[in-house]
Amino acid sequence: MSVQYEIKQKVIEPKRLAFDYLLKRYGNRPASRYEEATVDIQQRENFHYRPTWREGVEIFDVNYSELKLTDYYSFLDPRQYYYYTYNATRAKNYEAVDKYFEFCEERGLFEKVNEDWLKVFNRYFIPLRHLEYAGWILLVGVARFGYGTSITQCAEFNACDKYGNAQLITRIAFELPEPDGDIFENAKKTWLEDKIFQPLREYVEKLLTIQDWGEVLIGQNLAIDVFVNPLVHIELDNLAVENGVTTFSFFSKYFYDMYKDNMRWTEKLFEVLLSDPNYGENNRKFIESKLNYYAGQISKAIDEFADVFKMPKKKGDFKKAKENVLNHAREVYGKLGLNIKI
Amino acid sequence: MAKKKLTLAQKYHIYTRGLDWEPTYVSKKDIYPYAEYEGIKIKDWNKWEDPFRMTVEAYWKYQAEKDRRFYAILDGFIQNQGHLTLSDARYLNSIKLFIQGVTPLEYMAHRGFAFVARHLPGPGPRTAAFFQSMDELRHTQIEVHAGSNFNKYYDGFHSMTLMHDRVWYLSVPKSYFDDAVTAGPFEYVTAISFSFEYALTNLLFVPFMSGAAYNGDTPTMTFGFSAQSDESRHMTLGLQVVKFLLEQHEDNVPIIQRWIDKWWWRGYRLTSLVGAMMDYMLPKRVMSWKESFELYIEDQILEGLFRDLERYGIRPPLHMEQSIKEKEFLSHDVYWILFSFTFAAAFHSWIPKEEEMEWLAEKYPRTFNQYYRWRYEKAKQAKTPLPGDRFYYIGLPQLCQVCQIPMGFTDPDDPNNFVQRYVEYEGEIYHFCSDGCKWIFEQEPEKYVQAWLPVHEIYKGNCFAEPPKGPDDVVPQVLKWYNIQTDNFDYFVSEDYKNWKEWHKDMATVVV
Ligand SMILES: [Fe+2]
Ligand SMILES: [Fe+2]
Numbered sequence: 001m002s003v004q005y006e007i008k009q010k011v012i013e014p015k016r017l018a019f020d021y022l023l024k025r026y027g028n029r030p031a032s033r034y035e036e037a038t039v040d041i042q043q044r045e046n047f048h049y050r051p052t053w054r055e056g057v058e059i060f061d062v063n064y065s066e067l068k069l070t071d072y073y074s075f076l077d078p079r080q081y082y083y084y085t086y087n088a089t090r091a092k093n094y095e096a097v098d099k100y101f102e103f104c105e106e107r108g109l110f111e112k113v114n115e116d117w118l119k120v121f122n123r124y125f126i127p128l129r130h131l132e133y134a135g136w137i138l139l140v141g142v143a144r145f146g147y148g149t150s151i152t153q154c155a156e157f158n159a160c161d162k163y164g165n166a167q168l169i170t171r172i173a174f175e176l177p178e179p180d181g182d183i184f185e186n187a188k189k190t191w192l193e194d195k196i197f198q199p200l201r202e203y204v205e206k207l208l209t210i211q212d213w214g215e216v217l218i219g220q221n222l223a224i225d226v227f228v229n230p231l232v233h234i235e236l237d238n239l240a241v242e243n244g245v246t247t248f249s250f251f252s253k254y255f256y257d258m259y260k261d262n263m264r265w266t267e268k269l270f271e272v273l274l275s276d277p278n279y280g281e282n283n284r285k286f287i288e289s290k291l292n293y294y295a296g297q298i299s300k301a302i303d304e305f306a307d308v309f310k311m312p313k314k315k316g317d318f319k320k321a322k323e324n325v326l327n328h329a330r331e332v333y334g335k336l337g338l339n340i341k342i
Numbered sequence: 343m344a345k346k347k348l349t350l351a352q353k354y355h356i357y358t359r360g361l362d363w364e365p366t367y368v369s370k371k372d373i374y375p376y377a378e379y380e381g382i383k384i385k386d387w388n389k390w391e392d393p394f395r396m397t398v399e400a401y402w403k404y405q406a407e408k409d410r411r412f413y414a415i416l417d418g419f420i421q422n423q424g425h426l427t428l429s430d431a432r433y434l435n436s437i438k439l440f441i442q443g444v445t446p447l448e449y450m451a452h453r454g455f456a457f458v459a460r461h462l463p464g465p466g467p468r469t470a471a472f473f474q475s476m477d478e479l480r481h482t483q484i485e486v487h488a489g490s491n492f493n494k495y496y497d498g499f500h501s502m503t504l505m506h507d508r509v510w511y512l513s514v515p516k517s518y519f520d521d522a523v524t525a526g527p528f529e530y531v532t533a534i535s536f537s538f539e540y541a542l543t544n545l546l547f548v549p550f551m552s553g554a555a556y557n558g559d560t561p562t563m564t565f566g567f568s569a570q571s572d573e574s575r576h577m578t579l580g581l582q583v584v585k586f587l588l589e590q591h592e593d594n595v596p597i598i599q600r601w602i603d604k605w606w607w608r609g610y611r612l613t614s615l616v617g618a619m620m621d622y623m624l625p626k627r628v629m630s631w632k633e634s635f636e637l638y639i640e641d642q643i644l645e646g647l648f649r650d651l652e653r654y655g656i657r658p659p660l661h662m663e664q665s666i667k668e669k670e671f672l673s674h675d676v677y678w679i680l681f682s683f684t685f686a687a688a689f690h691s692w693i694p695k696e697e698e699m700e701w702l703a704e705k706y707p708r709t710f711n712q713y714y715r716w717r718y719e720k721a722k723q724a725k726t727p728l729p730g731d732r733f734y735y736i737g738l739p740q741l742c743q744v745c746q747i748p749m750g751f752t753d754p755d756d757p758n759n760f761v762q763r764y765v766e767y768e769g770e771i772y773h774f775c776s777d778g779c780k781w782i783f784e785q786e787p788e789k790y791v792q793a794w795l796p797v798h799e800i801y802k803g804n805c806f807a808e809p810p811k812g813p814d815d816v817v818p819q820v821l822k823w824y825n826i827q828t829d830n831f832d833y834f835v836s837e838d839y840k841n842w843k844e845w846h847k848d849m850a851t852v853v854v
Contacts, residue, residue, distance in 0.1 A: 012423065012426075012495065012845055014494035014495060015494065015496070015497075015841075016500060018490070018493075019490065019493055019499070019500055019502075020500040020501045020504075021503070021504060031490075033487060036483075036486050036487060036490050037483040037486060037487065040504075041449055041482065041486070041503060042503075043446060043450065043503065043506065043507055043516075044507055045508075046507050046513075046516075046794045047794070048513070048516065048517040048520040048792060048793050048794050049517075049520050049521060049790075049792045049793070050792060051523075051524045052379075052524055052526060052789070053375075053376040053379065053461075053524075053526055053527075054376075059520060059523055059524060060453075082483050083405075083409070083476070083479050083480045083483045083484075084406070084410075084413060084480075084483070087401075087402050087405045087406040087409060088406040088409065088410065090402040090406070091402040091403045091405075092406075094399050094402055094403070098399075129361055130361060130363055132361075133361035133362070136472075137459075137460060137468075140456050140459045140460050140472060140475070141456075143453070143456040143475070144457045144460055149449075152453070153479065156452075156456065156475065156476065159472070160398060160401075160472075160476060163398050163472070164399065164402070166361050167357050167397050167398050167399065168399075170356060170357050170360070170361075171357075174353075174356075184356055188360075188363060191363065192363060192366070202367040205366070206367060206368055208365070208368070208372075208373045209368050209372040209373055
């Protein structure tokens, strides 16, 4: 036997419309699920012990970076991703990828890629799985050491995207013919030894030793991503098309969309950092000095890719491609009002 | 050339650890500076066996589908005013404890596993840690979203993060996880993945989730079932981590043993709050703390897990014997503490009803009537100036320096006395609730002297909204600083109770 209540249709006035701290911030209105999942979630004070792995810091500490905000929740993700919406969006994005793999298999498209281009592709594309993997480690570091859930959550999802990218490159490689032996071993060797990747690898290995999460974001999201994505997924994809290979364009679009999606939060964050009423000026100094360095380094690093443009039957114009990449970077930095010499 | 055939495990290696490389432009130590100071020796990260094979794309798909279902059920519950069909509004006090005490820990676990994913040099375990970091963010957010609906109608939910950082009884869970995240990456995974996820999760989650099911709380129950597949990944990670560390080097064995000893007692003290909830705070009870301890700890962990670990040179945790001895006392002691200090808590307590006392006496034939019933008989008579027509302990308790629970644990060998231990360290006296907590302190005194003890902080004047105008104003100013509004005192004088009666008075009760 159990007791059940028959609920009459009556309206019960809620006692509160939202959590107290959200009412204080946003006034007397219900909060969105994004706000509930994000704002003021990270612990703030009265930490019991200091980290044993680093001196002079608290568990969560604004001093993990030179970049600072008066109110860390003045940054909110323009995409409003919280765990569910992030995963649902990505699951949906990836449906198209699955369909495309099916399509390629049906038509035998991977086998049909001409051997000539395959050599080019294996040299510049497959080793990027290692670069994306490094991006994952770097961003999960931001997810740990960043301040405030709105920032660290974006970094966590971006990290996941990076690992997803590394695995998608891997999945593509699994589909390709291997005329020259193990495609992954070759790609790792290329990553470790081929001159086109060495400045890039040096750059990323050095970035992996940086503790300041703000600097990591500058080096990764505002530099590596801003240069490598247009170079690989636009310029080199154009070259593939000119050489009669269209199989990978779909993936390039996917990767580029992923990049653009992550630039939405990145650009917003830097906009907020630069316009902070108290720290804006210091943030600007730090961002401009670091970004001048990183953008300069990455710009030099990708010059090695000139070699790749000479490889196919129909050679590409690296100079023009580089100019396009630089223009893209200038546009990104210009929108943020940053003075960067590249 | 035809593609070679690979096993699933080989393929998964390529998808994950195959992405790693040995740096040559910088030293590996500069990338992973925290990998060695704990003294753990790893000979070969390649010996790591992946406890599960999850790729990012599969993760997106599974998790999105699980969440889709969860949010559909939550939305239905909200739309149908599901909170009105709970067994009783008293039930929600467990959920208040959960959202104030546990949800922020889910969040801390999310950041903690991000630390491990960043700083463990092994690409295999890093992948598993990363997925767990994602999962823990999920758990935080789902719990907040479920709590959000209760917050609209009931007290105790409105400020869980602020309260977690400030309120006295919440320093128990907070200090537990602060302890873990301030440890190195290897101790963290031993503490959380192994000692907590593997050894204690069942003891924490099963009572909560079945409690939810028994008491009509569909969102919590749905979350529990939905989180189970996450939890099973976390548990296999925990066991795998510890076995891997033990197999890597014999020097690791005593270190891991020390961590198991420490984290067993730390976790056990933390779950004592669950004991109080199970035995006293669920209007419809599932099983007693003692029964659940016997099933999950004595049978499964002691007889199962630790038998299995013997061959690695690992023995059951120190002080395990003490927790077995305490099993007829623990929940009663802890509820009595919560009950006594409810004037300063963001949940309600109440004197157990007569039939509930009967249940307690039946489940605890050697202790309840003997040592605890009289306290509630007296509590009914004791009048204080505070609302509720019953006893409160007006004053501030002595807290244990390690677990931070007020020192009210009965000595099972001498049940008319409480256990009290102390240590003198650098000219100061530190108090402990048990030999377990004292032992933990002695291992790392320089860490535990840092504890932010809520009662000490009140004495130091750090916990007032405004300076108190006199002795009578001390507690009100602390409560204001805690942002405790109408969240405290006895359930039967609460707004929750008043509203619950009001909402149900026009409802026909149908017996089916
Ligand atoms: Fe969790
Ligand atoms: Fe203790």
